[in-house]
Amino acid sequence: MESKIHAPAGGQVIALNDSGALSVPNNPIIPYIEGDGIGVDVTPPMKAVLDAAVAKAYGGERQIHWMEIYCGEKATATYGADTWLPEETLSAVQEYKVAIKGPLTTPVGGGIRSLNVALRQQLDLYICLRPVRYYQGTPSPLKQPELTDMVIFRENSEDIYAGVEWQAGTANADKVIRFLTEQMGVTKIRFEQECGIGIKPISRAGTERLVRAAIQYAIDNDRDSVTLVHKGNIMKFTEGAFKDFGYELAQREFGAEPLDGGPWCQLTNPNTGKPIVIKDVIADAFLQQILLRPAEYDVIATMNLNGDYISDALAAQVGGIGIAPGANIGDGVALFEATHGTAPKYAGQDKVNPGSLILSGEMMLRHLGWLEAADLVVKGMEGAIAAKTVTYDFERLMDGATLLSCSDFGQAVIDNM
Ligand SMILES: NC(=O)C1=CN([C@@H]2O[C@H](COP(=O)(O)OP(=O)(O)OC[C@H]3O[C@@H](n4cnc5c(N)ncnc54)[C@H](OP(=O)(O)O)[C@@H]3O)[C@@H](O)[C@H]2O)C=CC1
């Protein structure tokens, strides 16, 4: 197949040094996927804000060289009707090591399976990292939204989310059901006919690499606790095993000691000498407590589906998914992405909040080690929100706010840097 990706002249590939850390040139090539739906709205302001922040921070010494790669509807328009995720898109993310994407459509029920999940699985981006913090002035349903300050580590490769499932009424679904009832002694499938079946894989290896990253993040960023969120009282060998694997890892690799006989345990941060508590909470109780006692939670480690629900619930506490950023991270490769979807009813209207993708870009700048530029993006966001110059999602909840379009909000962020 003819290549549709054109590496920009003057840009360089990010390398990995001997210790596996990124070696970032002043002119890195960053691949981006525009995204479906509102991708066309939020991607240009994200690029403009990052370019402005880098220019201001480094006076022209550093510059991102953007390179478009394709996935979703734009891939079908570029490569042909059935090509949703071209092989060269996967290779580009792998080769260039740091990339960013807009949202991609997943039809409910039939049709293509999630391209977002496919990207995470095929590139083994096993951490979905979603920090949740409050920006002063953001409209929130909470009385004290500033108490919500959490960092979600969502396992990205396993769980019921991995897509191992069979449709009701198919020969394969019947075959799995017959195996379960005839060979495994299962008597708990209430309706064996016309029954869809899904499988929930949760492994020790998959849990350990996620929880290890969460604890290391807590150490590196001086956080107080890591909470394992699960429904292990019901799903004992999957969600319950996640909890057990997590505690075991904390004790074995980080020297955590049981508190009051366990299962909670505590380790000492080698950088600060301060304690970090490793604890767990059952998922339904957690969803109540993040509203009632958010200050008790800090770093969160959880499985794929719980992490999906928790991301949007926590985002709502601090302004909504319009400003909730995220990243999919593997060993040596990272793909930054907004938490929200394609919001098709707003597509192409220059209306929605580009804050989620802009702040995903801010995470990307930090990942590159370009901290001064990242700080400018935060300053610009804080300034635009404090001045009440905001998009429709905030404006409808704020008194005396000025309604801006998506692109004008991007400009407001730049003006406030
Ligand atoms: N990572 C990804 O690429 C993701 C993709 N998706 C996919 O996106 C499609 C649509 O999913 P859906 O469930 O509707 O979820 P969406 O996140 O696309 O939209 C739900 C609602 O959230 C609000 N919203 C979303 N984005 C913004 C924004 N940038 N600014 C302001 N408000 C925003 C809007 O609320 P309101 O109506 O109140 O204005 C919108 O109607 C599906 O195909 C889904 O699979 C979903 C999630 C993540």
Ligand SMILES: O=C(O)CCC(=O)C(=O)O
């Ligand atoms: O892939 C999708 O369509 C949805 C993904 C999603 O909601 C998420 O990762 O938060």
Ligand SMILES: [Mg+2]
């Ligand atoms: Mg989601």
